[in-house]
Amino acid sequence: MSGFDQALLDEADETVRVRLIVNGRKVACEVAPRETLVDCLRNQLELTGTHAGCEMGACGACLVQLDGRAVHSCLMFAVQADGAEINTIEGLTESGVMADLQAEFHRRNALQCGFCTPGMLINAQELLSQLAQPSREQIRDALSGNYCRCTGYEAIVDAIDAVAKARSGGGGAT
């Protein structure tokens, strides 16, 4: 009992159909197995909020939520995500779950060119879902895999810190 069809090997260059739920909508894409999830999101689904920087897991620009957890969309192939539920920055913006984080980033100049911002927001959202009141050190630690070339991080840490306090009822996001 195998399930593995030898003929598969000759089809490496052909596309396969993957079904995903992206930002709450069912979608189907034709992808070559070698196509990464970030390329599929950007090129096929035209969801260009997810950025591709290093494409090696180092910069964090490509973070998306996969089945509710932050993952690097450059570190998986779209075929691996078949059947999964994905939320990108577009969907998370639309749903309003991180509106406070976005407003705070804006207010505190925690973004300049904005290239790193979607990844920063997704990471921050995940951090705050696990730790209601992280210390500044814990915030920095959580952001250790997200590169920002512009801000020097201080304003990003400030913004996340302020939202954490506001969300846990301590005020502060002013």
Place this chain on the structure above:
Amino acid sequence: MKARAFSYFRAATIDQALDAHARVGDDARYVAGGQSLVPALSLRLQAPRLLIDITHIDELRGVRREGGYLRIGALTRHCEMLSEPLIAEFAPLLHAAAPFVAHPAIRNRGTFGGSVALADPASEFPAMTLALDAEIEIVGTAGIRRVKADEFFLDLFETALQPGELITAVYVPLFRTGQRFAFDELARRRGDYALVGCGMLATCIGDHIKEIRISFFSVGNIPMRVKGAEAALIGSNLDAERIAAAQAALEGDLAPPESDEVPPAMRLHLARVLLGRLLGRLRDGA
């Protein structure tokens, strides 16, 4: 860069995965968390014809007690090392090491089995299986066997795994009363691979060391126990003199390779510093 073209097969059972690998041989690769393999494919360091996805195999999942061991399924994610209560209670050294493994999003996908199989000498978990005297459960077409961590790591990225074999689980002896552990690493930046890292597990009678296993990573081609240092500590209550003796013994235990970044003498020095700190923590019960 983009990966070379390959075919993709999602295995539902261990048998399916082994069978697919057997039919394709050297040209096949298993993918678990993909957090090391996918970048290797993107950089074209590897170009298999077939990727066998093992992440949907239920038999590789789960953490449970079995006899005197905690059986940690190969697909246990790094983040679960932090969230799973059984691990915190019965394998606290793994729980302590987990925050040092990469970054949060990588920990959400990377797997324990993948980390041990890859056997990166700079990785935290392979070294901790040594400190814990863990056993690696391996399945191949010939059946299942268990290999002690002491016999598992052979050379740079080389392990007791034969081509096509899968790690199904790692068995860790249950943490007991009277045992103490410590873990830390020195890195340039949080989340980076360590310049030197170390974890240890001691069995004590009162304040005296009855048994101790100390494992270093990022100091050679494989994770390494330091038997000279361990021997220097047996029977001691970790007084300054014995700690100094253990630190001195590292000279004979470790032979860090030449590297452009960190000269061997500096790595040895860092290893001594780290050992001193961790033994101090073990003594103070931290």
